[in-house]
Amino acid sequence: xxxxxxxxxxxxxxxxxxxxxxxxxxxxxxxxxxxxxxxxxxxxxxxxxxxxxxxxxxxxxxxxxxxxxxxxxxxxxxxxxxxxxxxxxxxxxxxxxxxxxxxxxxxxxxxxxxxxxxxxxxxxxxxxxxxxxxxxxxxxxxxxxxxxxxxxxxxxxxxxxxxxxxxxxxxxxxxxxxxxxxxxxxxxxxxxxxxxxxxxxxxxxxxxxxxxxxxxxxxxxxxxxxxxxxxxxxxxxxxxxxxxxxxxx
Numbered sequence: 683x684x685x686x687x688x689x690x691x692x693x694x695x696x697x698x699x700x701x702x703x704x705x706x707x708x709x710x711x712x713x714x715x716x717x718x719x720x721x722x723x724x725x726x727x728x729x730x731x732x733x734x735x736x737x738x739x740x741x742x743x744x745x746x747x748x749x750x751x752x753x754x755x756x757x758x759x760x761x762x763x764x765x766x767x768x769x770x771x772x773x774x775x776x777x778x779x780x781x782x783x784x785x786x787x788x789x790x791x792x793x794x795x796x797x798x799x800x801x802x803x804x805x806x807x808x809x810x811x812x813x814x815x816x817x818x819x820x821x822x823x824x825x826x827x828x829x830x831x832x833x834x835x836x837x838x839x840x841x842x843x844x845x846x847x848x849x850x851x852x853x854x855x856x857x858x859x860x861x862x863x864x865x866x867x868x869x870x871x872x873x874x875x876x877x878x879x880x881x882x883x884x885x886x887x888x889x890x891x892x893x894x895x896x897x898x899x900x901x902x903x904x905x906x907x908x909x910x911x912x913x914x915x916x917x918x919x920x921x922x923x924x925x926x927x928x929x930x931x
Contacts, residue, residue, distance in 0.1 A: 725812055736776070765894050772788045839909045872930060
């Protein structure tokens, strides 16, 4: 249960492509939700036996895929505990260990089994194929189920490199940006978007988010190599953005 949980508030399910994505993108928002929260890591499965360590896991300092998976599961459990969320892990291997063209099809049964009224948050899918696959699959499954569309969240730090990030015009800028906005532009081909949450974290919220993100210590150096000082107080993680969506007629 989150600190602000109330008995009648709906459960929220956050689809996190990888073990750190929910915390990086939404830790501030998650901490303030009124009901119970599940953080569902879609690509959380163990690599196949005999797989070679991926370039990413090697850069994180791991000697084997098994070592990386055990460590990342433990990191995620610690972060979920700090956020007051339940850890849920689906059995898809991370992208480098998956079969070519593999789809996150375990989402189908998982989403079909959720109680009506569950709030679902899905990643926008900026600049990362696994993220985009989760968004596309979730939208298709929920449409087939006749369920309401989910809320879409801006995945960080990817989207946060937008110069207008954290400003009221961020959505409009994403609709134009060739660097950060391709996933948003793809979403706009099928849906109208309306900003639901535009959260700029205060010092208390930032401290709590930073603590959750630091649980994923194995990932921080490689992420920094790709994204610069992303943990800076006024960096991309300090603002969080979500949209409600409605299908175009």
